[in-house]
Amino acid sequence: MNAPRDRSPSERVVVTGMGWVTPLGHDLETVWSALMRGASGMAPITRFDARTFPTSFAAEVKNFDVNPLLKSPAAHANAGINSQFALGAAAQAWKQAQLDVKSPRNGRRVGIYLGAGEGVIDTPNYLAANLKAWNAEQGKCDGVKWAELGHELMNAAREIEQEPNMPLAHIAREFGARGPAYNCLTACAASTQAIGEASSILRGGEADVMIAGGAHTMIHVLGVTGFNRLTALSTSKGDPAKASCPFDLGRGGFVMGEGAGMVILETLEHALGRGAEPLAELIGFGSSADSYRITDIEPTGRGAAAAMLQALAQAGIDPLARRSDGRPMVDYISAHGTGTKENDSIETLAVKRVFGEIAKEIPMSSVKSMLGHLIAAAGAVEFITCVMAIHRGMLPPTINYTTPDPECDLDYVANIPRAAKVETCLSNSFGFGGQNDTVCVTAFSE
Amino acid sequence: MSTQSKFSKSKPRIVVTGLGPVSGFGVGIDLLWNGLCAGATAIGPITSFDPSGFITTVAATIPPGLLDIRAIVPKNYRKATKVMARDIEIAVAAAASAVQAAGLTTRGTAEGAVATIPPERVGCHIGAGLIPADSDELASAMLTCRDAQGGFDPGEWGRTGMNNLTPLWLLKYLPNMLACHVTIIHDCQGPSNTLTCAEASGALSIGESMRVIRRGDADACLSGGGESKVNFMGLLRQTFANRLAAVRPGENGSRAVRPFDPTAMGTVLGEGGAILITESLESAQGRGAAAIAELVGFAARQCACADTVGVDLSDAHEDIASAIEGALHDAGVMASEIDAIVPLASGIATLDLAEAKAMAMIFGDRLSKIPLVTLAPQVGICGAGTSALAVCVAAQCLREQRLPARLSTSGSAAMGVDADARAAGTAALRNVLVTTTGMGGQSAAIILRRIT
Numbered sequence: 001m002n003a004p005r006d007r008s009p010s011e012r013v014v015v016t017g018m019g020w021v022t023p024l025g026h027d028l029e030t031v032w033s034a035l036m037r038g039a040s041g042m043a044p045i046t047r048f049d050a051r052t053f054p055t056s057f058a059a060e061v062k063n064f065d066v067n068p069l070l071k072s073p074a075a076h077a078n079a080g081i082n083s084q085f086a087l088g089a090a091a092q093a094w095k096q097a098q099l100d101v102k103s104p105r106n107g108r109r110v111g112i113y114l115g116a117g118e119g120v121i122d123t124p125n126y127l128a129a130n131l132k133a134w135n136a137e138q139g140k141c142d143g144v145k146w147a148e149l150g151h152e153l154m155n156a157a158r159e160i161e162q163e164p165n166m167p168l169a170h171i172a173r174e175f176g177a178r179g180p181a182y183n184c185l186t187a188c189a190a191s192t193q194a195i196g197e198a199s200s201i202l203r204g205g206e207a208d209v210m211i212a213g214g215a216h217t218m219i220h221v222l223g224v225t226g227f228n229r230l231t232a233l234s235t236s237k238g239d240p241a242k243a244s245c246p247f248d249l250g251r252g253g254f255v256m257g258e259g260a261g262m263v264i265l266e267t268l269e270h271a272l273g274r275g276a277e278p279l280a281e282l283i284g285f286g287s288s289a290d291s292y293r294i295t296d297i298e299p300t301g302r303g304a305a306a307a308m309l310q311a312l313a314q315a316g317i318d319p320l321a322r323r324s325d326g327r328p329m330v331d332y333i334s335a336h337g338t339g340t341k342e343n344d345s346i347e348t349l350a351v352k353r354v355f356g357e358i359a360k361e362i363p364m365s366s367v368k369s370m371l372g373h374l375i376a377a378a379g380a381v382e383f384i385t386c387v388m389a390i391h392r393g394m395l396p397p398t399i400n401y402t403t404p405d406p407e408c409d410l411d412y413v414a415n416i417p418r419a420a421k422v423e424t425c426l427s428n429s430f431g432f433g434g435q436n437d438t439v440c441v442t443a444f445s446e
Numbered sequence: 447m448s449t450q451s452k453f454s455k456s457k458p459r460i461v462v463t464g465l466g467p468v469s470g471f472g473v474g475i476d477l478l479w480n481g482l483c484a485g486a487t488a489i490g491p492i493t494s495f496d497p498s499g500f501i502t503t504v505a506a507t508i509p510p511g512l513l514d515i516r517a518i519v520p521k522n523y524r525k526a527t528k529v530m531a532r533d534i535e536i537a538v539a540a541a542a543s544a545v546q547a548a549g550l551t552t553r554g555t556a557e558g559a560v561a562t563i564p565p566e567r568v569g570c571h572i573g574a575g576l577i578p579a580d581s582d583e584l585a586s587a588m589l590t591c592r593d594a595q596g597g598f599d600p601g602e603w604g605r606t607g608m609n610n611l612t613p614l615w616l617l618k619y620l621p622n623m624l625a626c627h628v629t630i631i632h633d634c635q636g637p638s639n640t641l642t643c644a645e646a647s648g649a650l651s652i653g654e655s656m657r658v659i660r661r662g663d664a665d666a667c668l669s670g671g672g673e674s675k676v677n678f679m680g681l682l683r684q685t686f687a688n689r690l691a692a693v694r695p696g697e698n699g700s701r702a703v704r705p706f707d708p709t710a711m712g713t714v715l716g717e718g719g720a721i722l723i724t725e726s727l728e729s730a731q732g733r734g735a736a737a738i739a740e741l742v743g744f745a746a747r748q749c750a751c752a753d754t755v756g757v758d759l760s761d762a763h764e765d766i767a768s769a770i771e772g773a774l775h776d777a778g779v780m781a782s783e784i785d786a787i788v789p790l791a792s793g794i795a796t797l798d799l800a801e802a803k804a805m806a807m808i809f810g811d812r813l814s815k816i817p818l819v820t821l822a823p824q825v826g827i828c829g830a831g832t833s834a835l836a837v838c839v840a841a842q843c844l845r846e847q848r849l850p851a852r853l854s855t856s857g858s859a860a861m862g863v864d865a866d867a868r869a870a871g872t873a874a875l876r877n878v879l880v881t882t883t884g885m886g887g888q889s890a891a892i893i894l895r896r897i898t
Contacts, residue, residue: 052604075754108747108768118576118621127598129678130585140582146678147499156686160755163576163683164621164642165886169756172748172887178765181748181888182650185574185642186622193639200657206745206772221600222579225608226616287637287663289570289629294526294617306566306635310663432617433626435638 004283004316004442009269013199014278014444016271017099017264018384019092021085021215022371023059023257027092032388034370035396036417040241041371042255047219048123055233057240058219059257059372064088075173078157079166080119085260085377086167086215087174093211094175097264102274104209111179111207112168113198115190116260117216117376119162125153127221167215167260179207185376188336189431190214191261192379196285196311196439198265208270213380217258227256230295232340232432244373245400246337246366247344247408254338257372261380263387278444280387283424284317286310290434297342297430301350304336307436308354308426315440317424319355328358330440331420332389334382334427335412337366337398338373345407347428352410363420365398365413379429383439386425390443395420457660461737461897463730464548464723466540467838468672469825470506470716473513474543478825479842482850483870487824489700489714492676501685501692504699505676506716506826508536518542520554523631529614530627531577532717536672536831537624538631540721544668545632548723549735553633561633562733569636569664570629571654572721573647573671573830574621578679587611628668628721636664644884645790645827646746647671648719648834649892653744655724665729670838672719673829680715680829687757687885689713689794703827705791705820706798706858706865713792713822719831720838739841742877743779743893745772749800749883756887760796766804766889770881773891774808779877781808784816784893786849786873788836788880791820791865792827797883802861804881817873818865819843823853833882837892840878844896849873 004012019027023041024034034041041059050056066084067073069091076087094100104110133146160166165183172181180201186193191214198212218227227233234253236243244255271278288310290303297303312319317329336347344366352359367385374381389395394417401414424442431437467474470488471481481488488506497503515527515535519542530538545552550562561568587610591602617623622640629638637658641647648671655667675684684690691712693699703714730737747769749762756762774781789801805813819839821832828835843849851870858865876896883889 049600050604052601053608054604056604078755108765111746112748124598126679127584127588130581131588131592131598132596133581134585134589139586141495141585141678143495143497143678144499146581147497147682150678150682151499151685154682154686157755159679159683159686160757160885163644163755163886165644165884165888166755168643168748168888169751169754169886173751173754178748178750178768180746181643182654182746183642183888184639185620186625186638186640187620197639197654197657200661204657204660221603225603225611229608229611229613229615230617231613287569287639287658288566289625289635289638291565291629291633291635293630294529294623294626295614303635431622433620433622434629435622435626435640 012268017093017097042240089260089262115194187431190376192429213262215260216376284315284440304350333364466544485851569667646884647830649890670834674717716826743777763803
């Protein structure tokens with residue numbers, strides 16, 4: 001195997017900047033310290049009146065104003081909330097990477113790969129148009145009436161901003177990025193996939209710098225409706241802060257979160273060439289499909305295991321081997337860990353499938369217990385969590401873990417953060433419909 | 447699977463071994479090609495609802511009867527067709543057509559048979575759009591949730607109304623469901639992605655498949671895209687983006703889209719897309735499959751957008767040109783070696799102009815002598831499917847050594863291009879360029895080469 005450090009600097013991909021906007025804060029340090037306190041971002045939904053919904057709570061981003069972070073706020077005056085999250089996270093990452101002072105001269109060598117979700121639908125007007133256009137006799141909406149209402153009620157800019165490539169367009173505008181530009185939307189796997197494919201673009205020499213990550217919110221009437229109908233959400237009637245309990249026997253679904261995570265990835269050659277400090281190295285990426293059912297995860301964990309194995313193979317890591325001091329090759333797994341019955345037990349099974357007996361020695365936690373599920377943005381936020389864990393030598397906990405589940409028998413870093421020597425991490429993301437992605441990130445050393 | 451090969455500089459060659467287009471002409475390459483070459487158009491009145499309140503009353507829709515999704519999927523998958531939005535049906539139909547054309551055996555063609563290519567070596571990259579919920583379904587579910595003014599009452603919706611929706615309602619509309627249904631039907635277990643970059647989605651998906659095969663993570667991929675914006679929200683949003691040609695009720699709109707015509711007034715929407723089987727040459731040769739064309743070059747760029755959101759793409763020409771240049775470089779081909787071009791050719795005046803300027807930057811005076819293939823007058827602009835359809839047609843042109851007919855445009859010489867209406871005809875084609883730029887500003891270029 002071609003061990004990553006034997007690769008040439010143009011084929012090594014490093015992280016030089018990170019940023020996030022989450023339900024627990026809007027900058028690296030605030031969110032990290034909240035994760036280290038085991039804080040919860042959950043509270044009753046404020047975006048709409050959800051009191052009668054099966055689920056009436058979520059992890060919302062609070063008091064976030066993107067404008068102070070922007071060079072050209074006027075260009076983003078119509079940005080939807082998802083694009084605002086995206087811009088906020090990207091601005092932090094761009095700044096940490098010192099690209100604002102050591103900018104690449106050629107914008108066409110700066111690409112973007114996002115896994116960002118669609119914008120928030122204009123619910124009141126959209127639903128009003130549908131309802132008022134209803135023709136009871138025909139049992140369907142009247143097209144002429146709907147068109148009249150649509151033109152009258154809905155706002156052009158707001159509708160255009162809902163296209164899923166709009167966070168990408170806003171980021172491109174703000175940072176002058178004119179290289180390869182993609183947005184993918186593989187449900188909950190999207191931003192992990194974006195980070196992985198961005199690294200592939202860099203290795204192929206198509207760009208020097210990639211802005212990668214995701215942004216999303218589905219905390220709106222139809223988003224909560226959709227997940228409630230799928231019975232995927234926790235409908236706990238107790239304290240919302242305790243509702244997200246991944247890997248616990250009493251888990252009953254995920255809690256919706258929202259926000260964005262963005263990283264700056266570059267070739268090592270480019271980072272060193274401009275005097276940037278590598279924060280970590282991305283050494284492996286794997287993507288797979290369950291090809292099983294749209295509603296269920298493949299029950300043996302085949303797809304999830306395939307993504308992890310492919311990421312490890314690309315990283316040149318044998319999951320069944322040990323380091324010379326006896327430690328496992330991987331120090332931490334950021335679990336997809338949604339808190340649904342199915343995901344957490346099958347993810348556990350998949351990790352055991354990959355690491356065999358060693359699995360029990362590898363701590364694996366879910367920050368979704370604290371942040372909720374940021375859907376398309378979840379993977380990027382969790383990737384950043386891994387890099388922070390490497391730097392701080394601390395593992396974020398899985399909070400609300402009280403009752404072990406016999407089907408979830410790994411080390412979930414229960415309830416309190418843990419000091420650990422962290423060099424190499426996996427970050428897992430599995431999407432509804434069966435698209436699975438894993439990235440492998442390690443401490444940078446020359 | 448050799449890890450070493452993933453990072454080696456020598457790129458595996460990639461060929462197209464199956465074409466699966468879906469368009470207003472129906473499913474499959476024969477219906478599409480015959481329609482295109484005969485100079486027919488699929489553009490006609492919208493009949494699924496009364497469109498007279500919208501700016502246009504025409505589209506290139508797939509006629510009822512030409513896409514029977516229940517007949518296309520395997521018997522044991524028929525139940526799942528209930529949760530397929532139109533966009534998903536298009537992708538599933540396109541995939542079935544491509545798999546069959548490529549001579550592949552999959553779980554979807556023969557349950558229980560040994561797959562031609564091991565499932566874990568087959569990837570799937572499908573471009574998708576923003577799929578709006580069906581208004582009839584949503585409205586009928588909300589009827590019991592009206593407040594005193596006849597508006598929506600969220601309280602009642604949360605208590606009872608939402609239960610009127612089928613539990614799987616959300617899954618009809620997730621963009622990744624195109625790829626998810628296709629991977630399930632054909633048992634594709636390799637890398638899978640869903641790209642959502644408007645009209646560029648299909649070409650970006652094919653580019654991503656090329657990257658995945660080049661790095662060694664798959665031997666073959668189902669690649670392309672599909673979409674239908676012929677619905678209330680699709681029409682409204684395209685109207686808001688000033689993209690549609692006006693066609694009033696009763697007007698004959700069959701010539702409403704006129705790419706590169708100085709009088710062009712906008713575009714017409716179509717339903718459709720394409721899935722291609724993209725495959726390493728080694729895999730194709732190993733199974734004795736006939737290659738249709740080789741994918742030799744790809745590049746993508748983000749265009750400058752003065753309005754941020756890429757509705758106004760009048761500044762996009764330099765970046766479109768840069769994408770073309772990147773694809774030429776990737777292919778090791780000189781501009782002088784390109785024999786035909788399939789641009790987006792939308793009939794949206796600013797975008798036509800940006801494309802014409804970009805092509806002039808690359809091809810100079812020779813541009814007016816390079817035939818353009820303009821598909822919109824015949825099949826409309828099919829959103830995320832449109833550039834996949836363009837790549838599909840480019841591959842067919844290379845195989846047939848023929849260019850399809852062009853409709854509707856006159857006076858394109860004023861824009862320095864060869865795009866006027868004319869009949870189909872034979873052509874000596876070695877390299878064909880596809881270039882597409884979508885709303886939002888993502889641009890992709892792909893170069894295909896004749897198999898000799």
